[in-house]
Amino acid sequence: MRYFPSVHLLARFVTSVVVAGLGLAGATLLLAPQVRDFFTAGSAGASVKVNLRPLSERSVVYARDGSVLAVLADAEYREPVPLSRVPAHLVAAVIDTEDERFFDHGALDFRALTRAFFTNVSEGGVLEGGSTITQQLVKNAVLTPKKDVNRKIKEAALSFRLENQMTKRQILERYLNTVYFGNQAYGVQAAARRYFNLDVKQLSTGQSALLAGIIRNPVGYDPFAFPEAARARRRQVVERMLRLGDITEAEAASIDAEPLPAKSTVPKAPDDYFAEYVKNSLLRDTRLGDTPQERYRAVFQGGLAIHTTLDPKLQALAKIDVAAKLPDTGGRYNAALVAVEPDTGAVRALVGGPQFQQSQFNLVTDGIGRQPGSSFKVFTLVAAFEQGYGPRDTINGSSPCPVSIPGQKPYSPGNYEGSRGGTATLTTQTARSTNCAYIRLSQIVGLDKVAETAHRMGIPEGVPIDPIPSMPLGSKEVHPLDMASAYATLAADGIHHAPYFVERVQDADGKTLFAAKHDGERVISQQVTRMATQVLQEVVKRGTGTKARLVDRQVAGKTGTAENNSDAWFVGYTPQLATAVWMGNPRTNADRMVIRGTEVTGGSYPATIWGAFMKDALADQPSIDFPAPDPKEIPRARYLDPRRLRKGYTEPTTLRRRTLPYTPPSTVTSPPTRSSQVPPPVIPPAPTVLPGATPLGGTPP
Structure with missing residues (x-):
């Protein structure tokens, strides 16, 4: 045993003292203000408050039932x-x-500083630090990582002030929530989840010892990258705890035998289309900040509690039913589904594509949308009813139905599969999805009125709907969410509720920053809504949408198939839920869908998917009938001839022109009754001349 230090060690000590003394003297001259702050930091006159940086905190996205959707x-x-x-x-x-x-x-802690000094001198390197927990907190939460004499003096001065400002327990709590544990885990709770997938209060003594050892060197003691170093460091922590009487010999031996964590637990990032949509919408929401940087900090560092409308049960059913009913085409064709609660506008389920991990493109909301085909005819139907026409009115649906456009080739759509259509009621023409009937009806109603009705019912104003002849047949791209929202207006008896995903957002202290408003706006009268619903029920009962039929409840809806069968839709509703289903090739809108030798239409796979989902989604809800229209207010039948009723058409002098009034939606009343009229014989349709417009191809139902 040596009682005196060696000459070599003594020389190293003397050299260190001299160098330190000279350095301290020089620093004192250069840093006089900081030194003065150091010596006055603990005095009563030192009233400058230490401002700790706000703790960045992860935000959590919750489903309707409180389960976590994403972090x-x-x-x-x-x-x-x-x-x-x-x-x-x-x-x-x-x-x-x-x-x-x-x-x-x-x-x-001057004792610790002295001990660390002699230890480091004897070993010829920095093996032990003397910083207190208070100093470490100041370094992490106030100062920059820069290492120099100036920063160390500031650190000491601020530490004195902080101890006058906060209690020891407050400092310890803030430190435990600030310190870095490696692998992007800051604070003890994040570390407990990252390394052990546990809440901090569930940690064992051995797990706690491992985490405590990581603090000194989060990279070098990473148990995933350097398990042996982490195990040795844990042993050092255990020995200290044993020496200080915080654990027993038996506990120490047991901890040494514990295995290290095998893999990191990563917080649940958005891994589905719904959560991703919520995240992106919040990053655009100016209520969380005026600039993108402010909104980013709020969403990713603000500790927000984001409560959404998603119903986990309906979401699971939607995924199951889409996967079960969509034919296997090797990924060529996909389906999307979105369900909206009519009475509130809450989005309850959303399937935006095959797998979020494969493609983050959300078919329900992203891009410019897809052509809805004949599911768009509902807006012409509602516009017609608002102008006083009724479901008993008859119209010629014969094909072709050319529309002449000055200076261009005539736009001449046909009926699906070459059907000549014939003359029938609006109810029957809707159930059959007769294109030519709706081309003629839109000429009577006015294309501008059809577009205005679509916007009023739920197609966003930002989606331009050009008044071109093919528009009533669904040539304008829209999103499934927009169509579900528009049909939800009918399900809500004419009251539109804008679709929304977030119920409320709370800050880290639990204060509500903003919440959804459920106030709806009446955009269609009850009578018009109920007549339209009555007509759309026939689509499912005896028309193109029979595969969407539910045996135990009333259903209304409409099929839609875009030109060349590139997009297929079914959009429908019950009083409790409105759902849109789309099917097609997400990579192109020019892929004619033929599966097993049969062309895909809205009445095939989309209607089947819709029916399966709605059956499951409503299984535990009562069967509610749609309210019926007032039979006394349903207009009597008459024949609708666009050559006589279309605005701008010059009628023969022997006929009196009749203009049906249009009532704004805010004051809309029941349509006027009219005397019955026997339809004239069907004659080949003459081309109709419309003002300049760009023609688009016809669409099947």
């Missing part, structure tokens, strides 16, 4: 917890390892 966090993943939730053995492990006299000394 939104940037590089600093953190979940602050109160000190009362941190187990005593974790507190002991951290204090024993980082600052064993924390509750006994002031801002600085």
Whole structure:
């Protein structure tokens, strides 16, 4: 045993003291203000408050039932917890390892500084630090990572002030929520989840010892990258805890035998289309900040609680039914589904594509949308009823139905599969989805009125609907969400509720920042709505949408198939739920869908998917009938001839022109009754001349 230090060690010590003294003297001259702050930091006159940087905190997206959909966090993943939730053995492990006299000394521990100085001198390197927990907190939450004498003096001065400003327990709590544990985990709760997938209060003593050991060197003691170093460091922590009486010999031996964590638990990032849509919409929401940077900090660092409308049960059913009913085409064709609650506008389920991991493109909301085909005819139907026409009116549906456009080739759509259509009631023509009947009806109603009705019912104003002849047949691209919202207006008896995904957003303190408003707006009269619903029920009962039929409840809806069968839709509703289903090739709108030798239409796979989902989704809800229109207010039948009724058409002098009034939706009343009229014989249709417009191809039902 040596009682005196060696000459070599003594020389190293003397050299260190001299160099340190000269450095301190020089620094004192250069940093006089900082030195003055250091010596006055603990005095009563030092009233400058230490402002700790706000803790960045991950935000959580919740489903309707409170389950977690996603965690939104940037590089600093953190979940602050109160000190009362941190187990005593974790507190002991951290204090024993980082600052064993924390509750006994002031801002600085001069005994630890002296011990660290002699240890580092004897070993010829920096093996032990003397910083207190308070100093570490100041370094992490106030100062920059830059290392120089100036920063160390500031650190000491601010530490004195912080200890006058906060209690020891407050400092410890903030430290435990601030310190970095590696693998992007900041604070003890994030570390517990990242390394052990546990809440911090569930940690064992051995797990706590491992985490406490990581603090000194989060990279070098990473148990995933350097397991042997992490195990040796844990042993050092255990020895300190044993020496200080915080664990027993038996506990120490047991901890040494514990395995290290095998893999990191990553917070649940948005991994489905719904959560991704919520995230992106919040990043655009100016209620969370005026600039993109402010909104980013709020979403990824603000500790928000984001409560959404998603119903996990309906979402699971939607995924199952889409997967079960969509034919296997090797990924060529996909389906999308979105369900909206009519009475509120809440989006309850959304399937935006095959797998979010394969493609993040949301077929329900992204891009310019797809052509809805004949499902768009509902807007012409409603516009006609608002102008006083009724479901008993008859119209010629014969094909072709050319529309002449000055200076261009005539637009001449046909009926699906070459059907000549014939003359029938609006109800029958809708059930059959007769294109030519709706081309003629839109000429009577006015294309501008059809577009206005579509916007009023739920197609966003930002979606331009050009008044071109093919528009009533669904040539304008729209999103499934927009169509579900528009049909939900009919399900809500004419009241439109804008679709929404987020019920409310709360800040880290639980204060509600904003919440959804459920106030709807009446955009269609009850009588018009109920007549339209009555007609759309026939589509499912005896028309193109029979595969969407539900045996135990009333259903209304419409099929839609875009030109060349590139897009197929079924959009329908019950009083409790409105759902849109789309099917097609997400990579192109020019792929004619033929499966097993049969062309795909809205009445085939989309209607089947819709029926399967709605049956499952409504299984535990009562069967509710649609309210019927007032039979006394249903207009009597008459024959609708666009050559006589279309605005701008010059009628023979022997006929009196009749103009049916249009009533604005806010004051809309029941349509006027009219005397019956026997339809004239069907004659070959003459071309109709419309003002300049760009023609598009015809669409099947």
